[in-house]
Amino acid sequence: MQLKTSLLGYPRIGEKREWKKALEAHWTGNLSSEDLHAEMKHIRLNHLKKQQDAGIEIIPVGDFTYYDHILDATAMFGLVPERFEYDGGSVSLETYFSMARGNKDVPASEMTKWYNTNYHYIVPEIGNKAPALSENYLLAAYKEAKEELGIEGKPVIIGPYSFLKLAKHYKNDAFPELLSQLTDVYVQLFQELADEGVQWVQVDEPSLVTTIPEEDLPLILKTYETLQNEVPQLNVLLQTYFEAVSHYEKVIELPVAGIGLDFVHDQGKNLHALQTHGFPKDKVLGAGVIDGRNIWKAKLKDKLVLVKEIQKYVGDDKVWLQPSASLLHTPVTVENEPTLDETLKQALSFADEKMEELRTLQQLGIGESEANDKQLEDNEEIFAALKTKGWRKEEPDPTTSTDVGRSLSYEERRKKQLEKWPLPKLPTTTIGSFPQTRDVRRLRARLKKGELTHSEYQSAIQSHIKTWIDHQEEIGLDVLVHGEFERNDMVEYFGERLEGFAFTKNAWVQSYGSRGVKPPIIYGDVRFKEPMTVEETVYAQSLTDKPVKGMLTGPVTILNWSFERDDLPKQQVAFQIAEAIKEEVSALENAGIEMIQIDEPALREGLPLKREDWSSYLEWAVQAFRLSSSYVENTTQIHTHMCYSEFQDIIDAISALDADVISIETSRSQGDILETFEDNVYDKGIGLGVYDIHSPRVPSEEEMLHIIRRALSVLPADLFWVNPDCGLKTRNEEETVAALKKMVNAAQQARAEVTS
Ligand SMILES: CN1c2c(nc(N)[nH]c2=O)NC[C@@H]1CNc1ccc(C(=O)N[C@@H](CCC(=O)N[C@@H](CCC(=O)N[C@@H](CCC(=O)O)C(=O)O)C(=O)O)C(=O)O)cc1
Ligand SMILES: N[C@@H](CCS)C(=O)O
Numbered sequence: 001m002q003l004k005t006s007l008l009g010y011p012r013i014g015e016k017r018e019w020k021k022a023l024e025a026h027w028t029g030n031l032s033s034e035d036l037h038a039e040m041k042h043i044r045l046n047h048l049k050k051q052q053d054a055g056i057e058i059i060p061v062g063d064f065t066y067y068d069h070i071l072d073a074t075a076m077f078g079l080v081p082e083r084f085e086y087d088g089g090s091v092s093l094e095t096y097f098s099m100a101r102g103n104k105d106v107p108a109s110e111m112t113k114w115y116n117t118n119y120h121y122i123v124p125e126i127g128n129k130a131p132a133l134s135e136n137y138l139l140a141a142y143k144e145a146k147e148e149l150g151i152e153g154k155p156v157i158i159g160p161y162s163f164l165k166l167a168k169h170y171k172n173d174a175f176p177e178l179l180s181q182l183t184d185v186y187v188q189l190f191q192e193l194a195d196e197g198v199q200w201v202q203v204d205e206p207s208l209v210t211t212i213p214e215e216d217l218p219l220i221l222k223t224y225e226t227l228q229n230e231v232p233q234l235n236v237l238l239q240t241y242f243e244a245v246s247h248y249e250k251v252i253e254l255p256v257a258g259i260g261l262d263f264v265h266d267q268g269k270n271l272h273a274l275q276t277h278g279f280p281k282d283k284v285l286g287a288g289v290i291d292g293r294n295i296w297k298a299k300l301k302d303k304l305v306l307v308k309e310i311q312k313y314v315g316d317d318k319v320w321l322q323p324s325a326s327l328l329h330t331p332v333t334v335e336n337e338p339t340l341d342e343t344l345k346q347a348l349s350f351a352d353e354k355m356e357e358l359r360t361l362q363q364l365g366i367g368e369s370e371a372n373d374k375q376l377e378d379n380e381e382i383f384a385a386l387k388t389k390g391w392r393k394e395e396p397d398p399t400t401s402t403d404v405g406r407s408l409s410y411e412e413r414r415k416k417q418l419e420k421w422p423l424p425k426l427p428t429t430t431i432g433s434f435p436q437t438r439d440v441r442r443l444r445a446r447l448k449k450g451e452l453t454h455s456e457y458q459s460a461i462q463s464h465i466k467t468w469i470d471h472q473e474e475i476g477l478d479v480l481v482h483g484e485f486e487r488n489d490m491v492e493y494f495g496e497r498l499e500g501f502a503f504t505k506n507a508w509v510q511s512y513g514s515r516g517v518k519p520p521i522i523y524g525d526v527r528f529k530e531p532m533t534v535e536e537t538v539y540a541q542s543l544t545d546k547p548v549k550g551m552l553t554g555p556v557t558i559l560n561w562s563f564e565r566d567d568l569p570k571q572q573v574a575f576q577i578a579e580a581i582k583e584e585v586s587a588l589e590n591a592g593i594e595m596i597q598i599d600e601p602a603l604r605e606g607l608p609l610k611r612e613d614w615s616s617y618l619e620w621a622v623q624a625f626r627l628s629s630s631y632v633e634n635t636t637q638i639h640t641h642m643c644y645s646e647f648q649d650i651i652d653a654i655s656a657l658d659a660d661v662i663s664i665e666t667s668r669s670q671g672d673i674l675e676t677f678e679d680n681v682y683d684k685g686i687g688l689g690v691y692d693i694h695s696p697r698v699p700s701e702e703e704m705l706h707i708i709r710r711a712l713s714v715l716p717a718d719l720f721w722v723n724p725d726c727g728l729k730t731r732n733e734e735e736t737v738a739a740l741k742k743m744v745n746a747a748q749q750a751r752a753e754v755t756s
């Protein structure tokens, strides 16, 4: 029986981040549009060629982007919000980037988390617009791959159902009509593809793995019936990922030529459904058997068993071997990691190695490879070797309940804390990081190259801290921060300093737009080694009489933004990290730092995609946070921070964290979160972000005042803090100082209003 190999998408970032560099050069005026297009084409074709050379038979096209693939679809459907003054036709590069990043006059579209990943997409805003095809970039991508490389590509597009579920600014009851309008646009799009000879199109419907309202099922059916009836010659592969598909029996009967399922992150549910309900013999099954989210090599023996089992239920020649998701979420290649421990390195597989794994599995699956047994044995040895290094305890800690808490209630702590810090009403603060300028990064690069000694580096970092303590005092902020200049990234930094983590040189993964992260790899038991943040924080505090908040990353976020071990339950790793953070909290407290922020921006993102799984996740996530934060004096004020909100449904869990103050993002979502607080559901200190830090645009005082006033209509002034949405590391010094001055002015004005 034949098996084909297919990818769902390939990382766009480039082996050495060529993509990021080109984009940023263009934005700073150092690369013309023409040269940008040429460089993008070069990168795009190089990526296609790599897939072709790796022997991938069904290669995705149209997954490449200049910023974000959902923004591409939004632009293709002409859904450009009014404020960008678009008047039809193809969306210009300038407008496209303005939607993503804002410009000096107009705020960007909202950006939010892509399902349960650390990738961020630009949220489509529907408004009063009807979708219409502005240009067909899928057609262009298909033609280019064919003409330049002879590749018969598989265009990839987000499906109409998921697109609308990801979009904002329409009323719920308009959903059926909008879906029907959008389906008509897909018909036109598909017709143009079919006319060009496209055979397969991959339609991503990740929302089908979430909890789907019953009433949506007939709408989904109608959508795919229309596509099938109107463009019958085009084969649609309906692709799901990140979890088991909901309503398996109904989804597999949809009128499409193939269904893609995730057999890695489905908790065994997709396989169980396949075994229980079978699979239509005339449909292709895109079998996501190689992990598209994590970086461990596949255990070939297990994968082979899985593939054979899948084959039993699927028609002859109808299985496509695939990664479980787009490889967008993995770094490019292990080849560029010369400094990793060899035992660890041989257990790793990034995007390029995953393509090889698909080929190996294909050969093993069809009995083509003669060296079956030897290959399987070699593969097993890789994992056996990981156990012999003493990195992992033979008997891991049991997953016991760790329900700990502060010794006094919030109300009682609050009284003590008010006495300790007589802050004004509506105190102002920031989220932690200040601009990570080229100069700051260069310091680290020079330290790595040996051009700076450790003490030269430390004193240069201290000078940045001093500059920004001075700025903050001058701006008039009430609670200061040291600025996180010593950190490459808020997770990687801690990963580099804790036992059990490995870090990489080039294993970048796109986070949003041109910005990337290098998630550390948790390969062993996590342990605290020595204080990680005390020196910088204590230095900052020595420069001012105002309180300086210590700044840590929380256990759930460190876990979610790392590549995790796959041999231990998540919560066990979270508790190990929590114990380590608890020691850092205690080190800060002992050094006299008594306001400590423990960031948990990834707590919401880690929420399982199906509601039925939420409570067990939230239980251990909250426990992990409390474990890291509860062993402090009652006068010590614990802050936490979360961005990319959508907190409405988990407000009880957020409250259960029992942080004294939480700062959350609100400005990009235009205050949507405020509705959540209308019923007095939150009774602790809370700072709502009053401006969007992702845009270079400096907001006006009035805009911020407006957000504060709206917030004060539902939140008590006594509990309210004023802060930006998130850290300011991506902004420049001038913008940051200007924006913060306005923020402080807005707070002062609001303060006068609430006290008068
Ligand atoms: C809060 N966010 C974070 C998320 N995930 C994280 N792991 N961390 C986060 O902070 N998820 C949600 C959001 C996403 N937001 C961001 C915001 C900003 C970035 C970002 O700026 N990324 C940088 C890379 C940061 C970094 O690691 N820098 C290194 C230097 C690396 C480098 O480029 N070195 C240069 C040499 C220096 C020079 O001359 O310029 C080189 O190697 O060529 C460091 O500071 O040491 C980015 O540029 O993408 C990410 C997510
Ligand atoms: N303290 C971090 C939080 C980012 S979510 C920062 O300010 O960058």
Ligand SMILES: [Zn+2]
Residues within 6 Å of the ligand: 431, 601, 641, 642, 643, 725, 726, 727
């Ligand atoms: Zn944040």
